[in-house]
Amino acid sequence: MKNKGLIIAGLVVFFIIALTPWWWNLVTGTKAKAPEPKLTAKAEAAKNCVESKDFMKKEHMQLLDQWREEVVRQERRTYVNTEGKSFDMSLTNTCLDCHSNKAEFCDSCHNYTSVRPYCFDCHNIPKEAN
Amino acid sequence: MDNSRRTFLKIAGIAAAGLTAAPAVTSLASSASPSKGGKVVRNPEALTAKHWGMVIDTRKLTTSADLEPIIEACHRIHNVPTFEDDLMMPQLPCRMAETESLKQSCEKVNEKIPKISSDKKRHEIKWIWEEEFHNLFPDQLNPYLTEHLEHLPFLTLCNHCANPSCVQACPTKATFQREDGIVLMDFHRCIGCRFCMAACPYGSRSFNFRDPRQGLKEINTAFPTRMKGVVEKCNFCAERLSKGQMPACVEASNGTILFGDLNDPESEVRKALKENYAVRRQPSLGTEPSVYYIL
Numbered sequence: 001m002k003n004k005g006l007i008i009a010g011l012v013v014f015f016i017i018a019l020t021p022w023w024w025n026l027v028t029g030t031k032a033k034a035p036e037p038k039l040t041a042k043a044e045a046a047k048n049c050v051e052s053k054d055f056m057k058k059e060h061m062q063l064l065d066q067w068r069e070e071v072v073r074q075e076r077r078t079y080v081n082t083e084g085k086s087f088d089m090s091l092t093n094t095c096l097d098c099h100s101n102k103a104e105f106c107d108s109c110h111n112y113t114s115v116r117p118y119c120f121d122c123h124n125i126p127k128e129a130n
Numbered sequence: 131m132d133n134s135r136r137t138f139l140k141i142a143g144i145a146a147a148g149l150t151a152a153p154a155v156t157s158l159a160s161s162a163s164p165s166k167g168g169k170v171v172r173n174p175e176a177l178t179a180k181h182w183g184m185v186i187d188t189r190k191l192t193t194s195a196d197l198e199p200i201i202e203a204c205h206r207i208h209n210v211p212t213f214e215d216d217l218m219m220p221q222l223p224c225r226m227a228e229t230e231s232l233k234q235s236c237e238k239v240n241e242k243i244p245k246i247s248s249d250k251k252r253h254e255i256k257w258i259w260e261e262e263f264h265n266l267f268p269d270q271l272n273p274y275l276t277e278h279l280e281h282l283p284f285l286t287l288c289n290h291c292a293n294p295s296c297v298q299a300c301p302t303k304a305t306f307q308r309e310d311g312i313v314l315m316d317f318h319r320c321i322g323c324r325f326c327m328a329a330c331p332y333g334s335r336s337f338n339f340r341d342p343r344q345g346l347k348e349i350n351t352a353f354p355t356r357m358k359g360v361v362e363k364c365n366f367c368a369e370r371l372s373k374g375q376m377p378a379c380v381e382a383s384n385g386t387i388l389f390g391d392l393n394d395p396e397s398e399v400r401k402a403l404k405e406n407y408a409v410r411r412q413p414s415l416g417t418e419p420s421v422y423y424i425l
Contacts, residue, residue: 063167066167070170073314075172075372077372078170078171078172079168080168080169082168086171092351111228121226122354122355122357126351
């Protein structure tokens with residue numbers, strides 16, 4: 001291999017420059033701050049959402065997707081959770097009734113992960129609507 | 131040494147395949163158990179029918195004033211917008227602005243967009259509205275209509291046809307027919323192509339050229355609004371039926387609109403149709419409307 005030294009040195013320089021942000025974080029120990037969604041008093045008092053906190057954290061999007069399909073297309077509007085409790089399947093009237101602080105709860109994570117669900121283009125946010 | 135480049139590439143390839151496949155396999159294995167969540171059930175007090183139908187008694191609805199509260203009741207609970215002014219240029223969707231300062235500057239731009247107050251009907255959204263006989267029954271070729279019918283205001287809404295042409299035309303299945311005959315819209319799936327509007331011979335569908343929330347003075351939080359770029363229409367109050375309530379127009383009509391199961395000979399609608407002469411809109415088209423007008 002011709003110019004072995006030059007190529008290797010070039011690669012090393014390239015990786016150092018390209019990965020600067022990564023090195024920087026590693027060396028200085030800075031981390032992007034993970035959001036801490038705030039609960040409303042009502043949500044706090046209820047303790048559990050329609051399912052466990054862990055389930056909701058991971059799968060609320062699948063749950064909501066299932067809800068919209070069932071409500072609009074299958075005409076089934078009541079959700080019976082694993083504990084046997086029944087809920088009206090409604091984003092505005094069930095979810096946002098408890099989590100009425102959309103900006104501090106929903107948006108804090110959605111903004112952090114750069115997820116922009118368009119749910120709220122149609123589904124009302126009770127506080128903002130009136 | 132048989133460590134040729136060929137064997138190296140083979141091993142590297144297998145290793146890469148294994149590394150990429152492993153997370154996919156594990157995620158597939160975990161998503162294969164959807165039984166983690168609860169069950170979904172139908173509301174026990176929901177009203178059911180084999181085929182929902184409506185009978186409008188035009189003998190009792192004789193003036194526009196009679197129709198007004200009925201239209202108002204429907205449009206209020208379903209967040210159907212009324213635009214007072216027509217826009218020359220569309221407004222920016224400021225709700226989507228991510229920060230407060232962005233939102234403010236967006237609103238400032240919106241203020242500068244010129245507004246004109248001309249044709250209010252251009253962006254009209256309607257679920258239930260008033261129409262005259264000639265528009266409702268264009269194939270009734272009698273030019274000398276009785277004085278009574280000539281000036282009678284008719285209540286018009288989606289016919290919830292048994293053989294709906296809009297459902298056939300929709301490429302995304304956003305509009306579909308339920309087993310109980312109701313022709314519904316799934317706004318989540320509507321791509322705004324408006325094939326359904328072209329297919330509907332009754333003009334029962336409206337397109338949201340503008341953000342509907344701009345045309346709403348008050349929002350009913352119990353029902354969602356729509357977004358710009360989707361088609362909408364009457365839903366026979368499917369959301370009310372599922373709670374055991376009659377449609378809003380039926381409730382507001384004081385008995386002049388009947389609603390019930392067309393497949394049940396004992397139902398109110400069938401009894402009314404047995405006793406009175408009723409017509410449907412453009413029956414020759416074969417769409418089989420489920421809305422009947424007693425003349």
